[in-house]
Amino acid sequence: MARILVVDDDNSLRMLYERELAGDGHHVTTVGSGKDALKCLESSPPDLVVLDIKMEGMDGLTVLDEIMKYDSTIPVILNTAYSTFKADFTTWNADAYVVKSSDLSELKRAIDEILQAR
């Protein structure tokens, strides 16, 4: 049971993650932009962030940077349609990098591993 913040500008995916992760017993908050995500950090600090990269406005890598500045102990999983960012060293601050897939088992496994390690 953890508080998970999902940041994604795709409404359908927010719905999917909320449903699936809540189904696993987590407390899920979803936001559609980087700005809202940063507001959320203060109002209700999460145990883990699932962060999209390509977003309108502030992109995921900038959000990641801001999260690290705010509290570098918050684990972040980058969840994106692109595998190419993997080589980008700014993504190395994240705890995991999972390419989006309708099969959510890899994402869930990453979440479990990180939460267990804490």
Next chain:
Amino acid sequence: MGTNLDSQAEIADLRRRIEELQQANHSMRLLIEMLSYLQAAEDLETTLRIILTCVTSGYTLGFNRAFLFLHDDGKLTGVMAVGPGDAAEAGKIWRDLEVSTNALEDVIATCRMGGSYGDRHLTELVKSIVFDVGTNPSILARCVSECVPFVMEDASCLAPGDVVNKLEPKAFACVPMVSGSKAIGLILADNNITCKPPTEEQVNLLKMLAWQAGQIVEKARYQEDIKRRLQELSTLNEVSKGILSTTDLEADLTLIARISAQVLNARGAVVRLVDDGSLVTKAVYSRTLADVTPGGDECADAIAERVASEGLPALINNAGEPDFQPGSGYRQNLMCVPLSKAGKTIGTLTVFDKMSPESLGDSGFTKEDFRFLSVLAGQAAIAIENAKMFERLKQKEEHIKELHRHLLRSERLAALGEVSSQVAHEIRNPLTAIGGFARSIRRNMEEDNPDAKALDVIISETARLERILNEQLSFAKLSPPNPKLEDINTVISETLQLLSEAIASRKANLELDLSEDLPHVYIDADKMKQVFINLMQNALDTIDEGGRIGIGTNRFDRTIEIRFANDGPPIPKHLLDKLFVPFATTKAGGSGLGLAIAYEIVYEHGGTIDVRSEEGIGTIFLITLPLVIDGDRRKGPVDRRSQIRDRRRGRMP
């Protein structure tokens, strides 16, 4: 009285001496007059004509006829003659001369305008006399080789075989023309018409004239030579500019033929080139239409063949060449020189039928013509090689253009790939949502729900779309590997974990045979995982439900080997060869890229991938990867992502 007698004798003696002196004085004046005309002569031909005119003019030496021979290179050659053709002509000429006041001046003026009929006739006659001084016993040969004059009052003293008999000389003198210490020629003067033996005065004057003429002729020849060389140089310069400026081989060859013929005043020229080992006629130029007709002259062909094979030039003037019989009425004489480049004969250049001016008769090609053609051939060979090189260059350029077109196509393909990768990414989000919800609903659904099957279709179809998307993207990308030292068994386990759901749904029997003492290999784990996933997915698609999939690893001296085997039906033989070619063996529902990507990645890692597929055995994919030796400097860094993360968490690695 004795005194008187004595003085009478003295007076007679004095008179004689005075007469002698007057005679000598007259001779000197004549000689000076003749020399002044000779010095003013503008070229060799005029010089020679004036000499001969002086010898025959009644005002000066008064011989009936005069012949001039030049001695060069051990050969004595008849060059020119002046005199009447017969007694009738002689009478006419002499009557004409009697009315002139200054005979020499008038005669020289007329001689400049060209010779009479007799002159032409005699010149032709004397020109037929050419012989080697060393081997011919003629009196002419002795005259030049011994440098002594001969005076013969009666031609009957001549040996019957002497070539000089051709001229039917009567009462003649022959004197050498000397320059330096050698005879550069001789003058033969005779009284063929009057048959009077030459007088002492005539002979003396002839000797003096010949002596002076020797030097003047030699000077004129030098000047002539220099003039000719200058002219050759400028001609050659023009020729070179002409033929070197063309780069079209065919045009070049035609130009070479035309210029050769024109410059050498020949009737035509032929360029033959060695083509595939045999000599082929490539260009013909002729001033006569008949020569251009194919078939030509077998004899000229044979000569060209000989020149090409021996690499030596040939100068053949009809006379005295037994192996040259002119063909169908033309090609009386010809020159053929090899065209060679770096010692290799690339062809021949033939020039035929010298077109001599009427006055000189048919003299054929001279040594100078021959030499000039050889120099021309050098230029021609360079021009031909240039043109050939240019043609090859043109072909190369065509090839490069073709490559360029290919490149453009590839670039377009790459651009297309870029666009499709954009589209692919756009598709991934909705696809994730569709498949994700379907899975979510399906998980919470009872197995006997009638909608379950429908959801399964949605799930498997989105999974397939995602797989195609992944392959498309990774093929468009195919970035260079980012290798690190990895344990291949771990990569395999991770792959199997990723595919656990698919393996379970196919109820596949996994048989693992992983070697325990496997050294780490230098690979890009993500890319290698892609290879394994592709091979596993193929196997899963191939086997029947509950079929077997075997995975094994093995260590060898310098390589490790990874096997993926399955017991599905074998791959058709005709597909085996092109199994790794993109889109070659697209199976229903596949992207056609899976194995091509696997091949690319393994290849990038310096490894190989092979396949064996047989009925009853199944299919085995065999990957061989090179081992890195301990301490290899390519040893990659440990995963920086985890290092940075650990440091952030305050944990030291």
